[in-house]
Amino acid sequence: MYFQRLRDLREDKDLRQEDVAEILGISQTVYSRYERGFQTIPVMHLLKLADFYQVSTDYILGRTNTSKPYPAK
Template identity: 80%
Template sequence: MYFQRLRDLREDSDMNQTQIAEILFTSQTVYSRYERGARTIPVEHLLILADFYGVSTDYILGRTNNKKLNK
């Protein structure tokens, strides 16, 4: 699965892959594989990114187009 939204969110935040990888305590190479869909993103990383960007995990996964969290 290809996560275009991961790339879009990162670019919208004016961040590079290395900066996001540091937040996840992983390497830029591993994070790049998430964006390309070459590696499955672990749930822990998905949750960290959803919190960081202020969006739902469903938005990142393409299950909804609504960025807002339901609270």
């Protein structure tokens, strides 16, 4: 699965793949594989990205077009 939204979110913040990879504590190559869908994103990285971009995981995964995260209970 190709994650265009990961790329869009990153570019909207004027970040490089290297910048996001550093936040996740991984190499740029691994992060690039996430964006291109060549490697599965671990749940802990998906959650960290959702928190960083302040969007829902469903938005990143393309399951909804609503970017706002769900309210905390």
